Amino acid sequence: MTSQSHPAPKYYVLKEQLRALAAEGEPGTLLPTERALAASHGTSRTTVRQAIAELVAEGVLDRIQGHGTFVAHNRPTYVRQLTSFSEDAAAQGLRSSSRLLGISAVPAEGEAALRLQVEPGSPLTRVERIRLINEEPLAHETAFLPGELPGLAEALDRSGSLYAALQESYGVRITDAEDTVQTRLAGPDEVRLLGLEMGFPLLVIHRLGLAGERPAEWTCSAFRGDRFRFQARRHRD
CATH class of the missing domain: 1.10.10.10 (Winged helix-like DNA-binding domain superfamily/Winged helix DNA-binding domain)
Structure with a gap:
């Protein structure tokens, strides 16, 4: 046959x-x-x-x-583990920046409470930003951090990096990260915030950042699927 x-x-x-x-x-x-x-x-x-x-x-x-x-003008930007968006961009010779949409104190609930291992209703700091490469909006990012972090907006403005701000101003150093990667199609929020067409492919990364053994960050980042590639490296003994 x-x-x-x-x-x-x-x-x-x-x-x-x-x-x-x-x-x-x-x-x-x-x-x-x-x-x-x-x-x-x-x-x-x-x-x-x-x-x-x-x-x-x-x-x-x-x-x-x-x-x-x-x-197309732009080459893909690689997103790596254990580095910030700013560090990833700088390593590739790209100019990164952020547009802060808001910082607010919110009660812990749902997956954020579960991942950060805090009681429901406990205070969290929510940080929402648009991430830009060479002034072009390429990612929508929402981070949840345990507790209240007064002065975070100013710390972010000084450092330009959330990881740097956490370490320099609050003594929180992200040492490990667990990333979950999936694809999704752009909805109304991404259409509005990133200037995409409805249904445009996105690369979505949920990151749990750890400070030692302690959960210190739960972030959802929706990247333009045509501009980003996820890059991971492992050492095997």
Whole structure:
């Protein structure tokens, strides 16, 4: 009994052709319109749209509403364990910054209480930020920290890094981290905060930061899936 090979879907064939076209072009090069691509490849605009959408999700192309589709400028940023967003960016020669959305005292509840091993209703400090690379918003981050941390906004402003602020101003040093990585599609919050399209792929990392044996941070970070790769390294004795 012989196996039969099936032809690749039309959109996939076109997608790989466009990937090759992007590889030959300089970052920022404008691609032909969907109508022109459909005509030159003898296919429908729906097929062209699907091929482009997947390449945008993979970070090969950028699409700007009303302006067209371009060869992507930005290379992926790697997110590593036991380092902060700021440290990751600096290690790759990128300029990071943050836009603070709010710092508030909240009662512990749900998964945050469970992960931080505190009683429900205990005080937590909630920190919500937009993380930027080269002034472009690329991640939405919400961190929960045990207890109340007066002056945290000023400490963050001085250091630019939550880990540095915790160590320098509160004597809390993150020594270990447990990361859970999953994918999710962008909802209304990410559309509004990161300027994405509804349903855009996200890389979501839940991080439990430990200070020695003590839970000291529970953070959920939603990264643009076309701009980030998760990188882990283990030493095995």
